[in-house]
Amino acid sequence: xxxxxxxxxxxxxxxxxxxxxxxxxxxxxxxxxxxxxxxxxxxxxxxxxxxxxxxxxxxxxxxxxxxxxxxxxxxxxxxxxx
Numbered sequence: 268x269x270x271x272x273x274x275x276x277x278x279x280x281x282x283x284x285x286x287x288x289x290x291x292x293x294x295x296x297x298x299x300x301x302x303x304x305x306x307x308x309x310x311x312x313x314x315x316x317x318x319x320x321x322x323x324x325x326x327x328x329x330x331x332x333x334x335x336x337x338x339x340x341x342x343x344x345x346x347x348x349x
Contacts, residue, residue, distance in 0.1 A: 293321040
């Protein structure tokens with residue numbers, strides 16, 4: 268983890284700082300998660316479904332931000348914590 272942090276800080280410095288810092292959290296009550304669960308299961312029983320839905324939403328958010336950016340997009344970084 269320490270090496271990833273150092274890499275991210277170096278990339279951030281190379282591109283002269285970041286413009287956005289966004290935090291998102293997975294919600295086990297998202298309809299796509301609830302629809303994929305079998306009867307009697309909870310989101311904690313199927314972390315694979317939660318992760319897949321989270322990644323879909325993360326990629327969607329990145330695409331939405333990229334569409335709204337008027338200047339060049341040099342790079343982006345993200346970390347996922349469990």
